Amino acid sequence: MVRFRTFGPVLIVAGLVACAANDTDDAGGAAPEPDVLADLRADSNRDGTISFDDDSDTHKTTWDADNGAVFLANIDDDDERCKASGDDITIAKCNDAQDEVVNGEDDALDLARLKSRPWPKTPDDVTGHLAILTDAAADKIRIFKKVGESAADFEVLAEDNVFTAEEIRAGFELGIEAKDVVRDAAEWDGYVELQLTVTSPTKGTSTDVVLMRVAPILTFHHLLPAEQIWVSNTMTPGNAAMRKDLTTSCKAAGVGSPKTIDVVDPWTQDYFEPAYMSMPGPDGTQHVMRVNYRSANVFEPNKEKSPLRPAGQFVFKVRGRDVAGVQQFDIDHNPDMDTLNSFGNFETVPPYTKDGVSYPFGRVVRGKTKSYYPDKTFSKLIAAQGQQPEIDVDTSWLLVAHIDETISFVKAPTPRGWALLVNDAPMAKKMLEDAVKAGKGDTPMFVGKTWIDFENNTERPAEISISEVLADTEVMKASAEAAAEIDGQLEVLKEELGLEDDEIIHVPFLHIDYAGKSAAYQPGLVNGVYLSDTRFGAPDPHGPVIDGKDIFKTAFSEPLAKIGITVDYIEDWDEYHLGIGEVHCGTNSTRAIPEERWWKSGR
Secondary structure, three states: OOEOOOOOOEEEEOOEEEEOOOOEOOOOOEOOOOOOOOOEEEOOOOOOOOOOOOOOOOOOOOEOOOOOEEEOEOOOOOOOOOOOOOOHHHHHHOOOOOOOOOOOHHHHHOOEEEEEOOOOOOOOOOEEEEEEOOHHHOOOEEEEEEOOOOOOOEEEOOOOOOEOHHHHHHOOEEEEEEOOOOOOOOOOOOEEEEEEEEEEOOOEEEEEEEEEEEOOOEEOOOOOOEEEEEEEOOOOHHHHHHHHHHHHHHHHOOOOOOEEEOOOOOOHHHHEEEEEEEEEOHHHOEEEEEEEEEOOOEOOOOOOOOOEOHHHHHHHHOOEOOEEEEOOOOOOOOHHHHHHHOHHHOEEEOOEEEOOEEEOOOEEEEEOOOOOOOOHHHHHHHHHOOOOOOEEEOOOOEOOOOHHHOEEEEEOOOOOOEEEEEEOHHHHHHHHHHHHHOOOOOOEEOOOOEEEEOOOOEEEEOOEEHHHHHHOHHHHHHHHHHHHHHHHHHHHHHHHHOOOHHHEEEEOOOEEEEOOEEEEOOOOOOOOEEEEOOEEEEEOOOOOEEOOEEHHHHHHHHHHHOOOOEEEEEOOHHHHHOOOOOOOOOEEEEEOOOOOOHHHHOO
């Protein structure tokens, strides 16, 4: 987005308007200094400083790839004063923007700065005033004035603020914060114009305007290095088995042991989504605030103050210095669609360019149709960030209806730098048929595993031969139907992403019908966690072992090995696969902040 306004530093005297800075007279010499000057500057060129020595910060009312000042929604908890428990509504309200105080030096770092140009010629009768020109932003931002020498010496700037001649003469400093993130672009798009007016009854009036924008929240794509893997500790044997193999895989990937979250909810992927926002810092750095979204899962709509999925309070328990939590939900969202609000149904496509349009931070991809969709208020929140336009694919045919059941992404030597992993049930069927032709139809799958009838709380052996699987009409029918649906997903992704067939890696596993919906029959290999450029943690498929090798492991490991990725197989059958989920569903990852600066996109 490119925004232009005609405002600039102007001097108004006796009804005439004259340029007040960087002007020359008709003879080509320097223009005489005006008697009154409003010159308000922010870090408009995004170099981390505010300059008056040159014109680097004078493109004040433009927003494009090169210019435009940024500020943060100051919603972290730098002095860790917020409680980590309480009802859903109250716990979400506590953050550094909740009060009108700068909560220490760390909090002061979260304020973007504005400064007025010192003007020694300021007449004694001059006064100044700062106004918010953007009505929609008036109650969304807060401005502080620097009043002392220490880093945290700020006081809130009143609406009827008056700057004295002495302050204008010396130049003053302001700090700006947003009280919240942008949640609905129709209500506020995140931009604000601030106008400084300097008035002298004897010399005239000068005004200046600066355009600023609050930083968007960006989610992470899989290609960014994992810094921390998270997993719930539900204290069950199945969970312990998964965590054991996950730990081994994480250490092999150089990530270190996963951090455990002590909750009974095993679906760590689903109840929070790591993200971040940032603004320019000094010397080419960026000042980053990590943000964790809480899922909009409404588990108990009758509890007005605490209706949400309990495990999601995690985002406020890890809130602290430069770490924030955000929740957004509609308590009246159709409960039959609630599964779509879990973050297994929220992935971020890696960066790419198509038809000359670049998406340097990728795009959000979610399961959604016109009649089956996630919480609309949360969707507005994601859309309002403006950097990662959403792609919608149909997951309504899946029992859990999450996008991570059928696709994932890995680094690859392709023109775009990555490949799409996609479920291919016909491929799995053909592998089994080929095994029968080779005389291996009696080879068993799912050796030592059991199915559980949760209604009757009974178990039965899961072991089954290849020939018996192929003879199971329910599995074959469900797999054929899944293949058609996945073809539909691929059609959308190819159109939106410009993917070619050689950028797609097909992953074999079959499907089964559950109450008229589809789920992975054997552990879905695509539903794993990408731990590093060279390591992928996938669920153990427990496929048929022929000539000493699990044929499904081989079919997955070999194409990934060709692009430099080792696959570790993680035991997830008992708690996760039987619960209609896999390794990705049971894990989460905090990833490295990308070097790319969002403001350079110009969006």
